[in-house]
Amino acid sequence: MKLNTIKPGSGSSKNRKRVGRGVGSGLGKTCGRGHKGQKSRAGGFHKVGFEGGQMPLQRRLPKRGFVVYRKKCVQEVKLSSLLSLEKDEFDPSTLYEFNLIKYINNPIKIIADSQICARAIKLKNLAVTRGVKNMIENSGGKIELTIEDVNGI
Structure with a gap:
């Protein structure tokens, strides 16, 4: 094999377009x-998204980013x-009365921050962590949870 005999495989390369070489070539006169119009002229291309002066689609649509604006925070x-209050039964309305939560309709979750639960308390329609559940049940308390009321946790 010699370097001067190497050729690309058949069908792997095409001949370049030869524009402006008469009507018989299919690319004569206007050269395809x-x-x-603007696109027929040399250098006559515009930026991406340009719609001829009409307000472009990316500027017509509302800008909300990637944040779900109806998302309810837990x-x-x-x-x-809860233990510092003198009640034994807690539900979302009770927590709202004592200003422990800001919104009554958003999901609520009880989290642990101390190791012991000294007294038996009853939780209704509140989501709890695994640690809180163990603490309350060990102290003789009870947890009533309805999934419909605390969806999304």
């Missing part, structure tokens, strides 16, 4: 650019703040 309440 159509008639008149409100966390510490177990020690």
Whole structure:
């Protein structure tokens, strides 16, 4: 094999377009650019998204980013703040009365911050962590959880 005999495989390379070489070539006269207009001229291309002066699509649509604007944040309440109150039964309305939560309709979750649960308390329609569940059940308390009321946790 010699370097001067090497050729590309058949069908792997095409001949370049030879424009403006008469009507018989199929690319004569307007050279495949159509008639008149900005795109037919040399250097006559515009930026991506340009719509001829009309307000472009990316500027017409509302800008909301990647944040879900209807998302409900989970409100966390510490177990020690429940134990500091003198009630034994807690539900979302009770927590709202004592200003432990800001919104009554957003999901609520009780989290642990101390190692012991001294007294038996009853939680209704509140989500809890695994540690809080163990603490309350060991102290003789009870947890009633309805999934419909605390969806999304």
